[in-house]
Amino acid sequence: MTDVMEKPATKETAVPVNSDKGKLKKVLVICSKGKLEDVYAALVMANGALMEGLEAKMFFTFFGLEAITKKNADHLHTATVGNPAFMPAMPTMVAGLPGFEAFASYMMKKEMDKLDMPHVTEFIQMIDAGGGEIYACKLAADMFHLKQEDLLDEVKGIITVGDMYALAEGEGTQIIFI
Amino acid sequence: METLTLAGTAVDVNAEGYLTNMDQWTPELAREMAAQYNIELTDKHFEVLNWLRAKQKEGAQLSIRKLGNSGIVDIKQFYALFPGGPLKISSKLAGIPKPASCI
Numbered sequence: 394m395t396d397v398m399e400k401p402a403t404k405e406t407a408v409p410v411n412s413d414k415g416k417l418k419k420v421l422v423i424c425s426k427g428k429l430e431d432v433y434a435a436l437v438m439a440n441g442a443l444m445e446g447l448e449a450k451m452f453f454t455f456f457g458l459e460a461i462t463k464k465n466a467d468h469l470h471t472a473t474v475g476n477p478a479f480m481p482a483m484p485t486m487v488a489g490l491p492g493f494e495a496f497a498s499y500m501m502k503k504e505m506d507k508l509d510m511p512h513v514t515e516f517i518q519m520i521d522a523g524g525g526e527i528y529a530c531k532l533a534a535d536m537f538h539l540k541q542e543d544l545l546d547e548v549k550g551i552i553t554v555g556d557m558y559a560l561a562e563g564e565g566t567q568i569i570f571i
Numbered sequence: 572m573e574t575l576t577l578a579g580t581a582v583d584v585n586a587e588g589y590l591t592n593m594d595q596w597t598p599e600l601a602r603e604m605a606a607q608y609n610i611e612l613t614d615k616h617f618e619v620l621n622w623l624r625a626k627q628k629e630g631a632q633l634s635i636r637k638l639g640n641s642g643i644v645d646i647k648q649f650y651a652l653f654p655g656g657p658l659k660i661s662s663k664l665a666g667i668p669k670p671a672s673c674i
Contacts, residue, residue, distance in 0.1 A: 441673055444635060446656035510674060511636055519636065522646035 418565030419448035421557070426571060427456030429469040429498060433505075435460075435571045436516045443523035450560040451520070452552075454530035457571075458537060461529060461545050466513045470498040514545060521547040528552045528560070578603045589662070589669050593624065596666030604664050608655065612664070616652055618643050620665040627667040633658065634672045 420442045424435035435451065442449040459465045473479055473488040479497070480488070487493065502512075511519060517527060529544055529551045541551060561568055575584045578599035583591045590596060598612075601620060605612045612620075622641055626633055635658050639646040653660040662670050 437673055440635075443650075444656060444658055444672075446654070446659075508674075509632070509634060509636060515636075519639070519646055522639075523635075523650050 416565050417447060417567060419450070419561070419563060419567075421450045421452065421561040421566065421568045423452045423454065423557075423568065423570045424457035424460060425453075425455045427459035427465075427469060429471040429501060431571050432457065432460040432469055432513060433510070433516075435569075436513070436520065438569055439525055440516065440520050440523065443520065443525050449520065449523075449525040451525065451527045452530060452557045452560070453528070454533045458529060458533050458539060458544075460513055461517065461527065461548050462539065462543055463545055464543070466517070466545060469513060470494050471501050473497045517545055517547050526560070528557065530554070530557070587663075587669060590666040591668075593627065593666045596624070600666070601664045608653075608660055608664075610653065610660075610664075615644065615648075616661075616664075619649070619652065619661055623661060623665040623667055627665070632672065633662070633667075633670045634674050636674060 420439065422435045422439045422442075424432060426432070435457070439449040439451050453461050460469060471479070471494070473483070473494045474485055488497075510516075521527065527545075527548050529539070529548055531551050531553050534540070534551045541548070544551075573584055573586070574581050575588070576582075578597060580595070580597070580600070582595040582600065585591055598617065601617075602612050605616070610616070619638070619641075622638075622643055623633065626637070631637070635646060635649065638644065638649050638658070644652065649657045649661075653664075658670050658672065662668065
């Protein structure tokens with residue numbers, strides 16, 4: 394009973410090398426969609442990064458721009474047609490009836506209120522207050538004839554795709570595309 | 572569960588260093604914990620910590636937004652008081668569990 398057991402390779406023996414190197418430090422969240430649920434996904438991830446002490450930048454492009462316009466930011470809708478996960482039993486014909494999308498969006502917002510989720514404009518203010526930066530895409534802004542004054546005050550600028558990549562510079566950055 | 576000696580008293584903490592019994596908390600303990608984050612606690616910090624402790628006792632789900640509406644600090648000041656993850660760090664310093672909040 395004196396044999397020395399060879400030490401099994403456990404997790405403890407695997408010493409992480411340069412543990413800081415792989416650390417997440419910054420996220421760039423690109424939001425290209427204007428549906429309520431997609432915009433919230435982008436906002437939650439950017440805000441969540443700030444809450445964890447990470448840097449966060451946001452870039453809104455194409456229909457995502459809706460989420461940062463003064464006019465429409467708090468009036469986004471969820472899609473009831475072409476969205477198989479939304480009420481699977483609902484026939485597409487019914488889901489496409491006038492007013493149905495507005496009703497579904499209203500119900501969705503009510504559920505969000507219960508979870509203490511802020512409205513889009515308040516969420517954007519929270520991200521701005523937390524040190525996050527919000528930008529709009531120049532090409533999309535030109536296409537939709539949007540100017541800086543049409544966008545929420547927190548939007549830092551209308552920038553090119555090259556400028557967007559510059560936002561992602563630095564070690565430990567991840568780009569999230571929605 | 573581990574035991575940590577902070578400010579001369581032994582306290583029970585979990586693997587992430589959060590107190591498992593909020594009644595073991597003292598202001599001195601918070602000061603010592605804060606030093607690890609290079610934060611020197613002011614009266615404003617303690618206002619936030621006491622508010623968090625009171626809300627936790629009520630069983631409220633804590634979030635950055637709620638703190639912003641607390642009337643003590645706005646969200647920007649909250650980030651400035653506890654840099655590097657305000658809700659997480661302030662909860663730890665307040666001796667309450669890590670908040671399970673996504674917003």
